Amino acid sequence: MEPARILVAMSNENSTKKLKVVLNAMGYQVVEQANNANDALRKLVNLRPDLAVMDYNLSPQNIIEVAKIAIEDKLCDVILIASSEQRGSLEYLKSKYDIVVVEKPLHKEIFLNTVELVIKNRKKVLALEKEIEDLKDTIETRKEVEQAKGHLMKELNLTEEEAFRMIQKQSMNRGVKMKEIAKAINLTYNL
């Protein structure tokens, strides 16, 4: 089981307490609780837990907005707890927003399995997103450096290796990424 930080926001104290106990027992860290939808939002913004478990009844007018903001602004993942009647109207949240809706009354095993799956999935997605960002950066760098090498080779009559070495040296001496050096070179020659 992956460790995770969780915020719990239920419409009544007892439910919150019970959930806290159950989650803590599994080894999760319940970082905060909230009894008010916007209070929960403020805590999510500032604590950035991995997961928010929130009760639809906490604020029927507002809780969906809070859940959407949590997903859109990448604050955390969200599990909404709703009655079976309410669940129907919340289906669209699953497909469009990746918000998991769990039905009341909560079944301990199923709920914990759901939490575990959401956390696992979250870690996977975050890792993939990071990899994508890194790859994008690599491609960008390569693009800029190729262009910069081309400029240097043409203007300063250097070989490819010499041009690359020049960019590399500048980068090391100035403590600036090679991508930035290359961009500066390209900007100068493109003026």
Added chain:
Amino acid sequence: MKGDNIMAKYNKEDILKIVKEQDVKFIRLQFTDIFGMLKNVAITAEQLEKALDNKCMFDGSSIEGFVRIEESDMYLRPDPDTFVIFPWRPQAGKVARLICDVYNPDGTPFEGDPRYVLKRALKKANDMGYDIFNVGPECEFFLFLTDNDGKPTTVTHDNAGYFDLGPVDLGENARRDMCLVLEDMGFEIEASHHEVAPGQHEIDFKYGDALTTADSIMTFKLVVKTIAQRNGLHATFMPKPIYGINGSGMHTNASLFKGGKNAFFDENDPLQLSKEAYWFVGGLLKNMKSIAAITNPVVNSYKRLVPGYEAPVYLAWSARNRSPLIRIPAARGLATRVELRCPDPACNPYLEIAAVLAAGLDGIENKIDPPNSTDKNIFDMSEEERLKEGIEALPGSLKEAIDVMKKSEFARQVLGEHIFEKYIKAKDEEWDNYRTKVSEWELEQYLTKY
């Protein structure tokens, strides 16, 4: 992409290309009503070309203060340079905006469009030989907690016992997010800090030409309110939300440029100010009471303009004091400027800037020398001393301000007949509405006693 959002000169083809590449779903055609409220007509990407060809129409009668039903068709002409994609909630489909001028069906600019009022004032400045009117606003606002249903309270983070969340407070995080988003949209943020009162913040962005700055103030308010909401807070530009602590002002720094040089700077003057700078101040002081209803437009504005909270009360200027109505900051050379400290952020920025410019130009045109600067603390003077020095006070209420404005030919000229009439009528109603309500204070004072 960040690069696309930096303020650039766009044309129609650029915009259509960006919208396609960035998969923008909706565009908001934005304009401002006479009370400074942001309005918009939302269109889809498919309708964008038609809008950029100035063919987009809307029903003007639906906007308060605009027109009656009979005159209702209005055209929106987008300003391509104002194109920007909102950086928030991309999952719901990217949304961009274009700020528009409002035109009549016959192709003439609509008299009731505040943006046109500012353009008209700027034309007068151009006719007088000034190329640019630079304006730099310093905008304050409060961040309050929202309740369970998302409604604002007047509880600030500082009072709500959130200290257990750690040293970085909610307001700081929200303000930081606001600055990041503003920068993403092309703003140059100069300063961002917590203000004096609990829950109060200030964000200053770099000065620019008057029209761009007025547009920017509208955008700024939208961003601040949106990001606050997404942080579980409510941002308010109400001038005085809580009695007993500082209110929120929008200090307005202004300077006129001629041929690339700052027309307010003269190195040979003892204060290094030019005659035009002095006359600008003279014009502002002369016309201030007539335009107070524009710079301080709501009942609550006058609850802020009271002694004791760093807000100005008296018509005076100084290059040394920090809290007069008009202050001359120390910077000189290209940065020489006049700072008007009474406006509050509830004002309509287009009308406020137009009024300030027109007042200053009136001073220059008629060579109005200002009274001597007041370097003493006016609040320390007695009533007699003040009257002896000839120091008058700002209007004490919206009613007083409107009564002066009604009789002011100057205000009528600046706003134009249409807006002048509608504005006064609406403010009369606002005052009457306020006046006839029974307030908490009255109940507290009289219910038991009488």
